[in-house]
Amino acid sequence: DAKTTQPTSMDCAEGRAANLPCNHSTISGNEYVYWYRQIHSQGPQYIIHGLKNNETNEMASLIITEDRKSSTLILPHATLRDTAVYYCIVRPTNRDDKIIFGKGTRLHILP
Amino acid sequence: EAGVTQSPTHLIKTRGQQATLRCSPISGHTSVYWYQQALGLGLQFLLWYDEGEERNRGNFPPRFSGRQFPNYSSELNVNALELEDSALYLCASSLRYTGKTQYFGPGTRLLVL
Numbered sequence: 001d002a003k004t005t006q007p008t009s010m011d012c013a014e015g016r017a018a019n020l021p022c023n024h025s026t027i028s029g030n031e032y033v034y035w036y037r038q039i040h041s042q043g044p045q046y047i048i049h050g051l052k053n054n055e056t057n058e059m060a061s062l063i064i065t066e067d068r069k070s071s072t073l074i075l076p077h078a079t080l081r082d083t084a085v086y087y088c089i090v091r092p093t094n095r096d097d098k099i100i101f102g103k104g105t106r107l108h109i110l111p
Numbered sequence: 112e113a114g115v116t117q118s119p120t121h122l123i124k125t126r127g128q129q130a131t132l133r134c135s136p137i138s139g140h141t142s143v144y145w146y147q148q149a150l151g152l153g154l155q156f157l158l159w160y161d162e163g164e165e166r167n168r169g170n171f172p173p174r175f176s177g178r179q180f181p182n183y184s185s186e187l188n189v190n191a192l193e194l195e196d197s198a199l200y201l202c203a204s205s206l207r208y209t210g211k212t213q214y215f216g217p218g219t220r221l222l223v224l
Contacts, residue, residue, distance in 0.1 A: 034212070043115075043201050043215035044154070097167060098144065098156035099203075099213060 004088045009106040018075040020105050022088030025069045030093045033064060035073045037084040038104070044087065047073065051093070083109045113138065115204050115216035123222045124192050132187040132219045136204030142166075143185040144205070144213055145177060149198040157200075160185055161207060192223045 005023040012018040024033065032051050036044040048055055048062045050071075055062045061074040075082055087104040091097075116135045124130050136143050145157040156169040160179035168175075174190040183204075189196055199220050203213040 036215075041199065041218075041220075043203075043217050046212055046214055049212065098159060098169065099146075099154075100156070101154040103153060 004090060004102055006086075006088050006102065006105045008103070009108065011108045011110055012075075012078045013110050014080060015077055018078040018082065018107060018109070020073040020075075020086050020088075020107065021070065022073070023070045024088070024090050027068050027090050028092070029068075031090045032093055033062065033068075033071050034089040034091055034099075035060070035062065036087045036089065036099075036101075037082075038087070039081075039084045044101075045084075047086075078107075078109045080109050080111060083107060115202055115214055117200075117202050117216040117219050119219060120217070121220050121222070123224065125224050126192055126194060128192050128223075130189045130192060130196075130221055132189075132200050132202075132221070134185045134187070134202030134204075134216060136183050136185070136202075137214055139206065140204035140214075141183050141207045142205045142211075142213075143179055143183065144203040145185070145187050146201040146203065147171075147198045148201060148218075149195070154201065158187065189221070194223050197221060197223045 032049050034049040035047040038044045050062045064071045085104040085106050118133045142161040144159050146154045148154045159167040163179050177187040179185045199218045201218045203215045205211040205213045
């Protein structure tokens with residue numbers, strides 16, 4: 001599976017947009033970009049995923065560059081409850097299989 | 112719609128004992144995945160069950176095993192517990208079709224003394 005690179009940690013002020021970057025330069029054409037987050041000691045929560053178009057749902061927006069080598073997860077109005085570890089993952093579209101989690105980005109929302 | 116549920120929430124065992132963890136998937140999901148998250152480590156894939164069959168397993172010893180029942184719920188069994196088995200065990204479920212999103216439960220925290 002393609003590997004991803006994320007910053008170890010980030011800070012964001014409450015009420016501001018949080019922009020979390022992810023590099024996936026070796027992504028294949030049949031691989032999705034997925035984002036999950038894990039609030040302390042809880043199970044990972046699915047946020048959003050996309051293949052090549054930008055995606056938006058009630059939680060976040062996902063912006064994927066045209067060459068698909070990087071993406072940005074945007075939380076439009078961060079709250080203290082968004083403090084978590086955010087994982088960017090690439091997964092093939094043609095396999096049922098395990099998710100390979102990296103170390104993710106620890107996002108701190110500052111009051 | 113109910114999410115993935117896991118029981119118990121916490122489990123305390125001693126070395127050498129056996130632990131049984133349970134998972135109920137989201138209604139309609141036939142695939143169940145198990146992951147281990149030891150303290151300070153990342154999430155590691157353990158097992159994948161679908162339609163009652165073990166489809167894949169991660170790099171864990173055979174004392175980690177499980178099964179999936181006809182109603183698609185699943186059990187994870189850990190035999191001959193060791194101290195390093197202390198971890199958060201997470202279950203996820205998905206639809207059967209390839210590449211579908213996995214949804215995680217709240218986890219079972221196992222402590223081995």
